Amino acid sequence: MKIAIVDDKTSDLLAAESHLLRYLRQTHPGIIGRLRIETFSSGEELLENFEIGRFSLILLDIYMGTMTGLETAEAIRQQDEKVPIIFLTTSSEHLLEGYRVFAAGYFIKPLANNTNEFARTFEHILPELMAQEKDISIPVAGENVDIPFRNIVYVDINDQHTLRLHLAETDVDTLMPYANCSEILLQDNRFLECHHRIILNMDYVSLMDKEEFILKDGSKIPISQRRKRDAKVSYMSYLAHR
Structure with a gap:
């Protein structure tokens, strides 16, 4: 699990990180070993390092330098509609604006003064964060x-007729049989087999056309004729429950 904390004040940045770690150690110690926190001193710095799927959660200060937290959140939402964003601020002035970017929480600093609300929010979003942390173990170059x-x-299947995973940052080829991979992935409702030997993560879909899915980066994934009806039903269900 990777969490981003963004604040232009170093003291507030460290305080937020300390509070988060203390809370998780006390309530969910099993997460600590899998947790990685990345800190950023501006919205611009976060956006330079942002990619869909990189962060499980973003804690974002509102009042910052040339780019505010709200502006940063709006830029994030243009790329990623799902990553939870929690605002950190010294005022409740922008509370309603936070809902425009579907904020998961809104805390007045210092966090130490809002421990109960912080705990309620985290207990609400943590199951979804944990679900997002599922993974698949594949053999690559002799290692899992x-x-x-x-x-x-x-x-999908590459030109050498072996399995290829197209990731957010790179592609990975593996000797894992397609059937084994599909059995694991298709148990998760974000994945859909839209074509023969093609499994799509619907989190990356921008829209569904008659013959294909259009991804957020402009890529196109075909939908086979015989899977068209099921693909549409699955995608509509995904949209309704995301």
């Missing part, structure tokens, strides 16, 4: 590599 579900854009 764990690939988070959230990083998989789609899966």
Whole structure:
């Protein structure tokens, strides 16, 4: 699990990180070993390093330098509609604006003064964060590599007739049989087999056309004729429950 904390004040940045770690150690110690926190001093710095699937959660200060937290959140939402964003601020002035970007929480600093609300919000979103942390273990160059579900854009068969995982950042080839991979991925409702030997992560879909899915990066994934009806039903269900 990777969490981003963004604040232009170093003292507030460290305080937020400390509060988060203390809370998780006390309530969910099993997460600590899998947790990685990345800190950023501006919205611009976060956006330079942002990719869909990179962060499980973003804690974002509102009042910052040239780019505010709200502006940063709006830019994030243009790329990723799902990553939870929690605002950190010294005022409740922008509370309603936070809902425009579907904020998961809104905390007045310092967090130490809002421990109960912080705990309620985290207990509400944590099950979804944990679900996003599912992964698949695949053999790559003689070693098993764990690939988070959230990083998989789609899966298909390459020119050498072996399995290829197209990830958010790169592609990975593996000797894992397609049937084994599909059995694991298709248990998760974000994945859909839209064509023969193609499994798509619907988190990356921008829209569904008659013959194909259009991904957020402009890529196109075909829909086979015999899977068209089921693909539409599955995608509509996904949209209704996301």
